[in-house]
Amino acid sequence: MIEKKLQRNVILAPFTTFKIGGPAAYFIEAHNEDDLLQALQWVKSTNIPYFILGGGSNILIADKGFDGLVVKMRMNTYTVLKTNIIADAGVFLSTLVSVSLKNSLTGLEWAAGVPGTIGGAVRGNAGAHGHSISELVTTVRVIRKESVVELENNNCKFSYRHSIFKKKNNNDSIVRVVLKLKKGNNLEIEKGITKHITYRNKTQPFQSSCGCIFKNINFSAIDKESLRKFPEMNEFKDYGQIPSGWLIDSCSLKRTKKGKVAISDIHANFIENSGSATAHDVRELIARAKSAVKQKFGIDLEEEIIYVGFF
Ligand SMILES: Cc1cc2nc3c(=O)[nH]c(=O)nc-3n(C[C@H](O)[C@H](O)[C@H](O)COP(=O)(O)OP(=O)(O)OC[C@H]3O[C@@H](n4cnc5c(N)ncnc54)[C@H](O)[C@@H]3O)c2cc1C
Structure with a gap:
């Protein structure tokens, strides 16, 4: 009986890294595929919108919340088979990094x-540091229209911060992922992990956030006239992307505040929540950054984060 598992008016802010967001009209925790299937059947029969919530680290939830069902992914088992890690969708990346180290x-x-x-x-x-998860994915198991489908990597249509699952009208729920890694040396793996964490600690803010707000800009999309006007952009030619944080910083927007939120002083593509921030204030800062970058560079910033409950 799904009705027994459904919770009503659950505040979503604590389920996000940003610590922002109002209530979900309905909320359910999916511990296995059956829970998820039941939830999907319920939304179909009631015609209620739904949203799958992972770690809540790339989303901005509206202050009024989400007038539908939020399915919190709690499927979290994994197995290591030779160099493959088979992980349920709700397993945290941090767990998988530890598992990979433990298994060399x-x-x-x-x-x-x-x-x-x-x-x-x-x-x-x-992705980060020139890598992305698509390099490691072999298969993805999804629930599509109440059936289970296994997709190979090339069917996932991965590109920069994008996949088939992000396309409009795609309603696949990812339930399991198989990653293929390589045998390595423990000391080297540990060194790599420490290096990346140290770099993050130096370059990213500690306060609540949802990571980078905007995608970076493909260098090849910048026209010659803009490069002539802003020759400093050429320093990113080899990197292949203009960091959105650099564009925002160039508009002198670091430390710009609205209520309890501010564009980070450490990394301008981050917005920090210093307390009881509202999504409304975050949206205002996002609009300010977009408008300033468009005015100065003629570039349209595109959000990496997902908006929930705004429309
Ligand atoms: C401090 C900080 C640093 C970050 N650094 C990086 C970085 O270096 N690189 C990077 O790429 N990102 C980074 N991020 C953003 C974020 O961590 C990643 O994008 C992460 O992969 C999002 O996963 P999530 O489980 O939190 O997804 P959520 O935020 O919960 O959801 C994001 C989207 O995915 C959908 N979704 C979640 N689970 C499923 C599922 N099982 N099936 C179908 N759809 C699903 C949701 O519906 C939503 O549309 C950072 C975030 C923070 C807060």
Whole structure:
């Protein structure tokens, strides 16, 4: 009986790294595929919108909350088979980084310090330090229209912070992911993890946030005229991307405040919540950053974060 598992008016802020967001009209925890299937059947029969919540580290939830069902992914078992890690969608990336070290498997060191679940990471093709999760994914098991489907890597259509799961009208729920790593040396793996965490601690703020607000800009999309006007952008040519944080910083927006939120002083692509911030204030800062970058550079910033409950 799904009705017994459904909770009403659950405040979502504590389920997010930003610590922002109002209530979900309905809330359920999916501990296995059956729970998820029941939830999906229920939303279909009631015609209520739904949203899958992983670690809540890449989303901004509206102050009024979400007028539908939030399915919190609690599937969190994993197995290691030779160089493969088979992980349920709700397993945290941090757990998988530890598992890879414990099993002398290399390839996931870059993910040290990236919050969130493997399900969320696959959907958004999370990445850092020149790597992304798509390099390691072999298969993804999803629930699609109440049936289970196994997708190979090339069917997932991965690109920069994108995948088939992020496309409009895609309603796949990721339930399991198989990652293929390589045998490695424990000391080297540990060194890699420490290096990435140290770098993060130096370059990212500690206060509550949802990571980078905007995607970086593909260098090849910048026209010659803009490069002539702003020759300093050429320093990113080899990197292949103009960091959105650099663009925002160039508009002198670091430390810009609205209520309890501010554009980070440490990394301008982060917005920090210093207390009881509202999503409304975050949206205002996002709008300010977009407008300033458009005015100065003629570049349209595109959100990496997902908005929940705004429309
Ligand atoms: C401090 C900080 C640093 C960060 N650094 C990085 C970084 O270096 N690189 C990077 O790429 N990201 C980074 N992020 C962003 C974020 O951690 C990643 O994007 C992460 O992969 C999101 O996973 P999640 O489980 O938290 O997803 P959520 O935020 O819960 O959800 C994000 C989207 O994925 C969907 N989703 C989640 N699980 C599933 C599922 N099982 N099936 C279908 N859809 C699902 C949700 O519906 C939502 O649309 C950072 C965030 C923070 C707070």
